Amino acid sequence: MSSIATVAEFWGELVTTSLLGTDRREPPSPPAGPLRDVVDDATRPTPSGRMLAATGACVAARRAGFTPLAPAPAPSLARPPHDDRPMLPSAAAHRWRVVVAHWPLLEDEWLDLVERGGWRLAPDVLVDLLRRHRIDAGRRGRIATLGGPLAAWLVDLCPELAGRATGRATAHRRELPISPALAPLLDEDVEAVCQTLVAGFAGGLFGSPHRAVLVNLVARLRPEVLGPLATALRAADATAGGVGLAISLADLASTRDQMIAELTGASAHG
Amino acid sequence: MAPAEQTDRWSIEQVVAIAPSAARFAAGEALAVASRWSTLGADARVVWGRCLGSGAEPYDTVVDHFDVAWRCSCPSRSQPCKHALALLVLWIRGEVPAAVAPAGVAAWASSRARRADAVAAAVADAPAPSDDVAAPPARDDGEVRPDTDASASTSARDDRIERLRGGLIELDRWLDDRLRTGLADPSVARYATWDGLAARLTDARAGALANRIRRLAGVVGTRPDWHEHVLAEIGVLHLLAQAGQRVPDLPGPLADAVAVAAGWQVRQADVLAGVPDTQSWVVAGRSDTREDRIEVRRVWLRGVESGRWAVVLSFAAYRQRLDADLVVGTAPHADLHRYPGSSLRALLGTVHDGGGAGVAAPPASSIADACAELGAALAVEPWADRLAATVLATPTVVASRWRLTDCTGSLAMAAGAPGTAVLLAASAGEPVAVTVEWTTSGVVPLTVHLPDRALDIGPRADPSFVVAA
Numbered sequence: 001m002s003s004i005a006t007v008a009e010f011w012g013e014l015v016t017t018s019l020l021g022t023d024r025r026e027p028p029s030p031p032a033g034p035l036r037d038v039v040d041d042a043t044r045p046t047p048s049g050r051m052l053a054a055t056g057a058c059v060a061a062r063r064a065g066f067t068p069l070a071p072a073p074a075p076s077l078a079r080p081p082h083d084d085r086p087m088l089p090s091a092a093a094h095r096w097r098v099v100v101a102h103w104p105l106l107e108d109e110w111l112d113l114v115e116r117g118g119w120r121l122a123p124d125v126l127v128d129l130l131r132r133h134r135i136d137a138g139r140r141g142r143i144a145t146l147g148g149p150l151a152a153w154l155v156d157l158c159p160e161l162a163g164r165a166t167g168r169a170t171a172h173r174r175e176l177p178i179s180p181a182l183a184p185l186l187d188e189d190v191e192a193v194c195q196t197l198v199a200g201f202a203g204g205l206f207g208s209p210h211r212a213v214l215v216n217l218v219a220r221l222r223p224e225v226l227g228p229l230a231t232a233l234r235a236a237d238a239t240a241g242g243v244g245l246a247i248s249l250a251d252l253a254s255t256r257d258q259m260i261a262e263l264t265g266a267s268a269h270g
Numbered sequence: 271m272a273p274a275e276q277t278d279r280w281s282i283e284q285v286v287a288i289a290p291s292a293a294r295f296a297a298g299e300a301l302a303v304a305s306r307w308s309t310l311g312a313d314a315r316v317v318w319g320r321c322l323g324s325g326a327e328p329y330d331t332v333v334d335h336f337d338v339a340w341r342c343s344c345p346s347r348s349q350p351c352k353h354a355l356a357l358l359v360l361w362i363r364g365e366v367p368a369a370v371a372p373a374g375v376a377a378w379a380s381s382r383a384r385r386a387d388a389v390a391a392a393v394a395d396a397p398a399p400s401d402d403v404a405a406p407p408a409r410d411d412g413e414v415r416p417d418t419d420a421s422a423s424t425s426a427r428d429d430r431i432e433r434l435r436g437g438l439i440e441l442d443r444w445l446d447d448r449l450r451t452g453l454a455d456p457s458v459a460r461y462a463t464w465d466g467l468a469a470r471l472t473d474a475r476a477g478a479l480a481n482r483i484r485r486l487a488g489v490v491g492t493r494p495d496w497h498e499h500v501l502a503e504i505g506v507l508h509l510l511a512q513a514g515q516r517v518p519d520l521p522g523p524l525a526d527a528v529a530v531a532a533g534w535q536v537r538q539a540d541v542l543a544g545v546p547d548t549q550s551w552v553v554a555g556r557s558d559t560r561e562d563r564i565e566v567r568r569v570w571l572r573g574v575e576s577g578r579w580a581v582v583l584s585f586a587a588y589r590q591r592l593d594a595d596l597v598v599g600t601a602p603h604a605d606l607h608r609y610p611g612s613s614l615r616a617l618l619g620t621v622h623d624g625g626g627a628g629v630a631a632p633p634a635s636s637i638a639d640a641c642a643e644l645g646a647a648l649a650v651e652p653w654a655d656r657l658a659a660t661v662l663a664t665p666t667v668v669a670s671r672w673r674l675t676d677c678t679g680s681l682a683m684a685a686g687a688p689g690t691a692v693l694l695a696a697s698a699g700e701p702v703a704v705t706v707e708w709t710t711s712g713v714v715p716l717t718v719h720l721p722d723r724a725l726d727i728g729p730r731a732d733p734s735f736v737v738a739a
Contacts, residue, residue, distance in 0.1 A: 016496070019453050021452025038724075048450035052449055056506070057505075059506055060509060064652070066641050068679025069680045071675050071679055074668035077665075077666050077667070077699050124696075157694055242299075245300075247282075247299075248295065
């Protein structure tokens with residue numbers, strides 16, 4: 001016992017004794033110095049009392065003497081090739097979270113805009129995209145492209161991000177279907193689109209059964225229509241039927257409008 | 271506060287504002303058809319009705335439109351559910367007749383009114399939670415029990431001191447028994463061994479220590495080195511039990527710190543009455559942890575001028591909301607009121623400027639300097655179980671364990687830290703500024719500080735348990 005010279009060795013002995021208990025094993029003697037003084041002053045001079053005092057003192061000493069581990073041996077991790085694309089604006093990264101939470105049908109368009117704008121995915125978005133599309137072969141391929149060399153490097157280091165994709169990747173996303181009756185609105189001017197939709201709500205033509213077709217329509221309208229349409233729909237008569245759908249569509253139009261502005265308003269390459 | 275006899279109806283915008291999302295509001299609005307509802311009624315405080323949903327039984331829905339609360343028998347985790355939103359839309363449209371509330375609705379409304387009055391009466395000097403895990407805020411179906419003013423009566427105070435002292439003596443004896451019989455003894459693996467002590471500590475008003483005991487019970491057998499972790503915590507508890515019995519003999523700040531750590535309650539009003547530390551505070555990181563049935567959020571702040579750390583806690587029980595006012599990466603100019611002693615814990619007072627413009631980051635140090643800083647803090651408070659530091663370091667892996675490293679040393683990361691992948695992606699093998707939370711299991715990355723943004727990667731609350739931003 002007297003051979004214990006350091007606090008670390010003493011701690012190891014304490015751990016061993018604690019497993020067996022002082023009924024079966026005498027507690028170790030601390031190394032000479034303040035630790036031994038504390039144990040000698042223990043209020044209960046029983047083996048367990050001395051052990052308790054030694055444990056408290058040893059923990060306090062170890063914590064106060066908190067030291068770093070040795071530096072990692074160099075080279076630690078191979079670095080991925082440099083990616084000189086500018087990082088996605090933080091507003092666009094935030095918008096992606098809104099899109100996947102509330103309007104996932106916009107996600108493909110968001111990815112298109114990122115690709116066309118030449119943006120580099122923000123680290124948090126890249127990780128979440130890799131997690132989100134582990135089994136979607138089509139999107140997985142696009143994310144690997146958008147993520148660049150960092151994506152492959154990351155997947156190597158974090159196997160939980162590796163894909164489980166099955167099936168074939170498709171190069172292009174599917175166009176959202178809309179009703180033939182609404183299709184002409186895709187080419188109408190801003191005023192006509194707003195008037196048609198607002199009048200439809202006011203006249204009770206639109207209700208929750210039409211949600212899917214109207215959502216697809218708003219997701220395909222020309223960008224310049226979106227802002228005014230959101231404003232017009234938000235002003236819908238609160239007492240009319242379908243006001244909930246109108247407000248929901250306004251939110252979709254507004255989200256898409258901001259998404260496009262964030263990814264195309266400022267050029268990725270300055 | 272009682273509602274006026276005639277309460278203005280809400281606007282549709284107000285209903286949209288409380289809906290969790292626009293899609294949720296749309297789902298509610300689609301249900302706002304009178305034919306789907308029965309026993310509709312409204313009075314000056316509440317609106318109620320039964321909605322025929324997908325289940326065999328209709329859902330009973332009540333909304334307090336005066337104090338804004340709701341209750342519904344549907345199983346939805348979305349708050350408010352679509353039935354509550356639909357009921358409000360029907361009410362706005364004038365499709366809910368005025369009526370006398372049924373007994374169940376009236377009882378719910380009156381209990382809410384009573385609680386609101388009690389809270390209003392108690393809010394001026396409500397006691398602060400004394401420990402890391404506070405009592406949960408009053409729940410919708412709970413009961414508010416304004417704390418008796420212990421300090422108002424000397425005898426009550428003496429009685430409490432004596433109970434706390436008794437609890438500390440019992441704790442120390444219990445720790446002694448554990449070391450006498452050994453951690454390999456089968457009794458250690460039985461939860462009842464720990465829970466019985468925790469219950470007695472709770473009775474002795476040593477809630478902080480009771481929570482530590484319950485947390486420790488959850489460690490037994492969960493990892494290969496559990497006995498080392500348990501022994502270290504036994505050592506810390508012994509220090510607290512001994513120091514807690516000698517509080518009158520300790521120097522002032524240490525006595526305060528020991529008393530708070532042992533469970534002595536400090537009134538929130540007393541903390542807020544103290545001299546504030548006013549400066550810009552960088553919101554450096556946050557972490558959410560489930561402790562028993564409460565979700566605890568720790569928001570770590572660092573003073574721009576003083577460089578001192580502080581932590582602001584918030585708590586939420588099931589379906590309650592965690593405080594999201596402090597946003598990581600901002601630097602509000604605010605009054606911070608510290609708890610007595612050397613505690614890092616503080617309450618946020620007046621916010622003079624939200625500091626929303628730009629991205630703020632605390633200064634990053636080397637690993638060696640951070641360890642020195644952590645060691646100094648632990649020397650003052652060896653019982654601290656979480657501290658924060660900001661380092662400029664590179665994540666790397668050594669012997670299958672992630673570390674943060676630089677030329678001065680390295681810090682082991684806690685196994686399974688949720689933000690590891692984002693930290694790696696942000697670093698790409700280069701040094702990166704990262705705020706970490708030190709725990710006895712290793713450091714947990716909380717925030718990656720990039721030049722134009724702060725990536726909040728700390729552990730998040732389970733959204734199916736509490737509402738958390």
